[in-house]
Amino acid sequence: MVDLLIFLAAFVGMEGVAWGTHKYLMHGPLWCWHESHHRPREGTFEKNDLFAFYFALPSILFIWLGVNVSEPLLPVGIGMTAYGFCYFAFHDGIVHRRLPFRYNGKNAYMKRIIQAHYVHHATTTKEGAVSFGFLYTRPVQELDAERRRLAGNLNTGQA
DSSP states (O other): HHHHHHHHHHHHHHHHHHHHHIIIITTTHHHHHHHGGSSSOOSSSSSGHHHHHHHHHHHHHHHHHHHHOTTTTHHHHHHHHHHHHHHHIIIIIIOOSSOOOOOOOSSHHHHHHHHHHHTTTTTTTSSSSOOSSSSOOOOHHHHHHHHHHHHHHHTTTOO
């Protein structure tokens, strides 16, 4: 039971890590990689795909430490890996249709997070983007209003 709770805490906690990394690093100093994701893709891969490799390293480390050093670290690594897999399946598979299956969200939650991601991609620069997470998003109308406000501020130099 403790392992399950640790797993769930790691899985849910990764939302905060993903949000912060996306907002402050990917739309900040690492925009040189992430920019490829906000442009039409040419070919199978884009520079942004390099993030998956680097984001997998802490998961691998926690799993290794959990097996070889301290057992409670294993469910942390597995939780991080599960989050990464879900993100990949949702983000690359469902939203960007980079996998060979099609899914159209039928329930309100799936529609909301898919639409929020599309609002995020309405911005093609590192400034002015909204909706940086995966599991949670504010209502799409709020996000779109914020995106429009930010775009107006950028155009008037008030950002």
